[in-house]
Amino acid sequence: MALKIYGVARSRAFRTLWMAGELGLAYEHIKLDFADGGTRRPEFLAINPNGHIPAIEDDGFRLWESMAINLYLAKKYAAGGLYPLDLHDEARVWQWSFWGMTELERPALTVLLNRIGPEDRRDAAAADAAERALAAPLKVLDGALAATPYLLGERFSVADLNVASILAWARQARVDLSAWPRAEAWLKTCHDRPAAQQARQLQREG
Numbered sequence: 001m002a003l004k005i006y007g008v009a010r011s012r013a014f015r016t017l018w019m020a021g022e023l024g025l026a027y028e029h030i031k032l033d034f035a036d037g038g039t040r041r042p043e044f045l046a047i048n049p050n051g052h053i054p055a056i057e058d059d060g061f062r063l064w065e066s067m068a069i070n071l072y073l074a075k076k077y078a079a080g081g082l083y084p085l086d087l088h089d090e091a092r093v094w095q096w097s098f099w100g101m102t103e104l105e106r107p108a109l110t111v112l113l114n115r116i117g118p119e120d121r122r123d124a125a126a127a128d129a130a131e132r133a134l135a136a137p138l139k140v141l142d143g144a145l146a147a148t149p150y151l152l153g154e155r156f157s158v159a160d161l162n163v164a165s166i167l168a169w170a171r172q173a174r175v176d177l178s179a180w181p182r183a184e185a186w187l188k189t190c191h192d193r194p195a196a197q198q199a200r201q202l203q204r205e206g
């Protein structure tokens with residue numbers, strides 16, 4: 001098969017599996033796990049020297065970093081669809097993707113690990129602090145959704161997918177999003193998409 005996706009669905013590979021589903025791509029899913037040291041084996045380090053998932057091979061082309069992978073796949077397979085052709089819209093896709101990684105990811109992951117991670121490693125105070133840290137970026141997101149239903153306008157795009165896939169952790173950790181009703185409703189709409197549901201199902205299957 002032309003496309004290989006490395007990484008179990010309960011890792012950040014969720015983002016790539018969701019993207020592949022949106023694009024209707026056929027792929028081989030290599031369920032490499034971080035929990036059993038699979039990401040640190042020499043065979044995988046040859047693909048991603050960081051020892052992190054996700055990574056892909058697309059017709060022999062290797063790529064790692066979840067956001068870069070999603071931007072690449074969307075541009076290759078859905079230019080003019082999920083990936084915008086307009087230069088400014090493309091720049092806004094990058095903006096939201098980098099913003100998600102720099103402003104949302106750490107607090108969302110901290111809440112997740114400390115609320116529903118392994119019980120003996122949970123720190124309620126750290127979870128609460130991270131939840132408070134999410135307030136500022138969530139306000140920005142909520143404001144951005146005041147004028148249009150999606151981040152780039154009227155249509156769902158890779159910008160929505162990338163940000164919503166990061167915020168999946170906040171929903172899983174049952175962060176109360178009611179103070180940002182537009183962001184909350186948008187997130188639910190994104191997560192209700194069939195491709196997101198399929199990726200969630202892969203998470204449940206392990």
Ligand SMILES: N[C@@H](CCC(=O)N[C@@H](CS)C(=O)NCC(=O)O)C(=O)O
Pocket residue numbers: 010011012013034039040051052053054064065066067
């Ligand atoms: N910035 C990277 C982070 C990837 C990452 O840290 N993935 C975790 C799983 S969610 C991982 O592979 N951990 C295994 C390890 O560090 O050995 C991305 O977004 O792809």
